[in-house]
Amino acid sequence: MAKSMIKGEKIKLEDLRTGNRFEVGLSCRLGGAAPDISCFGVDNNGKLSDDRYFIFYNQRSSPEGAIVAKGSGESHDETFTVDLDKLPKSIVRLVFVVTLESGSTFAQLSSGTFELLSSGGSTASYQFTGADFSNEKAVIIAEIYLKTVWRLSAVGQGFNGGLSALLKHFGGEEISPASPAPTPSAPPPVPPSAPPEAKVRLSKVRLEKQGATHKVSLAKGAGSQVFHINLQWDEPSGGPKQGGSLFGKIFGGGGSADLDLGCMWRDRHGNKGVVQPLGCNFGSKSVTPYIFLDKDDRTGAAADGENMYIYRPDEMQLVMIFAMIYQGAANFSQVNARLIISDGRGGEIVIPLNAPDPKSAFCAVATIANDGQAIQFQKEERYFSNHKDCDEYYGFGFNWVKGKK
Numbered sequence: 001m002a003k004s005m006i007k008g009e010k011i012k013l014e015d016l017r018t019g020n021r022f023e024v025g026l027s028c029r030l031g032g033a034a035p036d037i038s039c040f041g042v043d044n045n046g047k048l049s050d051d052r053y054f055i056f057y058n059q060r061s062s063p064e065g066a067i068v069a070k071g072s073g074e075s076h077d078e079t080f081t082v083d084l085d086k087l088p089k090s091i092v093r094l095v096f097v098v099t100l101e102s103g104s105t106f107a108q109l110s111s112g113t114f115e116l117l118s119s120g121g122s123t124a125s126y127q128f129t130g131a132d133f134s135n136e137k138a139v140i141i142a143e144i145y146l147k148t149v150w151r152l153s154a155v156g157q158g159f160n161g162g163l164s165a166l167l168k169h170f171g172g173e174e175i176s177p178a179s180p181a182p183t184p185s186a187p188p189p190v191p192p193s194a195p196p197e198a199k200v201r202l203s204k205v206r207l208e209k210q211g212a213t214h215k216v217s218l219a220k221g222a223g224s225q226v227f228h229i230n231l232q233w234d235e236p237s238g239g240p241k242q243g244g245s246l247f248g249k250i251f252g253g254g255g256s257a258d259l260d261l262g263c264m265w266r267d268r269h270g271n272k273g274v275v276q277p278l279g280c281n282f283g284s285k286s287v288t289p290y291i292f293l294d295k296d297d298r299t300g301a302a303a304d305g306e307n308m309y310i311y312r313p314d315e316m317q318l319v320m321i322f323a324m325i326y327q328g329a330a331n332f333s334q335v336n337a338r339l340i341i342s343d344g345r346g347g348e349i350v351i352p353l354n355a356p357d358p359k360s361a362f363c364a365v366a367t368i369a370n371d372g373q374a375i376q377f378q379k380e381e382r383y384f385s386n387h388k389d390c391d392e393y394y395g396f397g398f399n400w401v402k403g404k405k
Contacts, residue, residue, distance in 0.1 A: 002115075002122040007132065007156040012149055016116065016123040020084040020150070023117040025076035026141065028098055029110045036163055036204075037078035039067055040095040040170050041087070047171035053091055054172060055080065056163070057204060057348055062087075067094065076115070084150055093145040095170070099138040099163040101206065106133035106158060114142045116152060126154040137162045206350045207366075207379035214349055215374040218314065227368070227375075228342040229308040229321060231261040236329040257328035257335050261306040264320045264396045265289050268370070272396055274387075275308065277326075285311055291319070310368070313375050319368040320380070320394050322387075323353070325361040332356035332363060332383075339365050341377060349377055357383035364390050 003016060013020075028035045041053030041062065048054055052063050061068045066086035070079045082094065096114065100106065109130035116124040126142055133139065136158030143153045159165055205214045236257050262276030267289065275283040275291050283291040290312035310319065321339065329335050333356040341349040351366055360383035369376045384390040388400040 003124040005124055005126040005152075005154040007126075007128070007154055009126075010151055010153045011124065012151050013144070014149060016118075016152070018116060018118045018123050022082055022123075023070075024080040024082060024096060024142075024144075025073075025115040025117055026078050026096060026098065026113070027076045028112045030100070030104060030106075030108055035077065036099045036101075037069075038097050038099070038163065038166075039069070039080055040097065040166075040172075041067060041091040042093045042095060042170055043090050044092050046093065048167070049090065049171070051172055054167070054170075064088075066091075076113075079117075082144070084144075093143055095140055096142050096144075097138060097140050097163075097166055099166060101137075101162065101204075104137070106130060106136045106139055109133065112141070114154070124152060126156075128156055132156055133158045136160055138166045140166075204348045204350065206352075207377070208352065208354065210355070210379055210381050213376055213378045215376045216343060216347075217374050218370075218372070224312075224314065225343060227310040227313055229261070229310070230340040230342070231259060231306045231308075231323055231337065232340065233257060233259050233335040233337040236334040258326040259306070259335065259337060260324050260326050261293065261308055262322050262324070263291060263308065264322070264391065264394065264398070265291060265316060266318050266396060267315050268317045269315075272398075274398065276322075283308075285309070288315075290315055313368070313370060316368065316370050318370075318394075320364055320390075320396075321366045321368070322390060323363050323365050324387075329361075331358050331361055333358055337363075341366075351379050351381075353381055355381055360384060362386055362390060364394070367394075 003011065005011070026037050028037075036057060038054065038056035040048055041050075041055070043049045052059070053067065055062060055067050055069050064086050066083050068081045070081060073079055080096075098112070107130045109128070112128045114126040114128075115122045128141070138159040138161055140155045140157045142155055145151055145153065159169065207214065260277050262274065262278075264272070264274050266272040271288055273281075273289055275281055275289065275293050277293065282293045283289055285292045290310065292309045292311065294307045294309070308321070310316065323337060323339070325332065325335070332353050337353045339351040341351070353363060353365065362384045364380045364382045364384065366380055367378045369378070382390075382393065384393065391398050391400065
């Protein structure tokens, strides 16, 4: 049976019989807020003396793989694999933290769970809620630290600052991607024994307002990298349910919300098409359109929602990403939908659907445009009655018929 811990409690790992290789799982339920879950590997002075041991959304593994962020799964928002035997002797404390972006605090937390997992399942857990916090935007949830032997501590300590504030607390240095450090004309030689310099880049971009944009230069290789587009949503918050038809026929019945992710695309050669679950048009990884939809999550039960990948953005002229409610909710105000675009190199663009139209269940979420010099991502969040009305606005020129899945 797993050991249930309370705030401030400490226990030796040997008493939990986990060994030195295990997993850590963290989950938080915060309504519309999307938490960032990270791990700081710090030294005897409690400082991040080596930035390579800050494991977060922009750096998923330590150099030797002692700490690896695996991503979300069925039970956790983030899971880390930990191998204490691989850690350098300078790292004596692993600090697991959850941080929020502006506009949310941990007082809104409905539930949270930290679990230490071994091959036999959970060996220790720590439960926390919003009642434990007030206006904090960052919380140290737990620590695994070396004091003669390795131990686990349930911390639950809050900070009013976010991820950047925690980074400063641990002595790290943040560099803005838009403001690279100047390069000296004659840099001094680096001794062979010195570890490579690795400054932390917190490159998450959030497009809150309609028309907000973010560009990635094609000169930096954006044409050959894969863009991962992820649609996530919550269970409906109430109201009438929407049933399954192309144009949103309303009928009674419960169940989870079924949202579909899709796109209308036009490439630089004049070809065009649609990728979506309706009609089983899942696209292709290796031939035109070089856009692939991985699955149709009909229940919202999949932890990672629905995922689309653009494998050759340099071949695209315009991609319009859309989301539609197939059934289970009347409009987007009930499901807290958000689109997350990852560039494969640690950068992330978050597009929340924060201005829903209560009369519409079809949303043009974002456009991805290639002007030959850069890939531009733009938040659209425009609501339409159906595919046809949306197509008329963006001018792709398709012939639409009713469909089902």
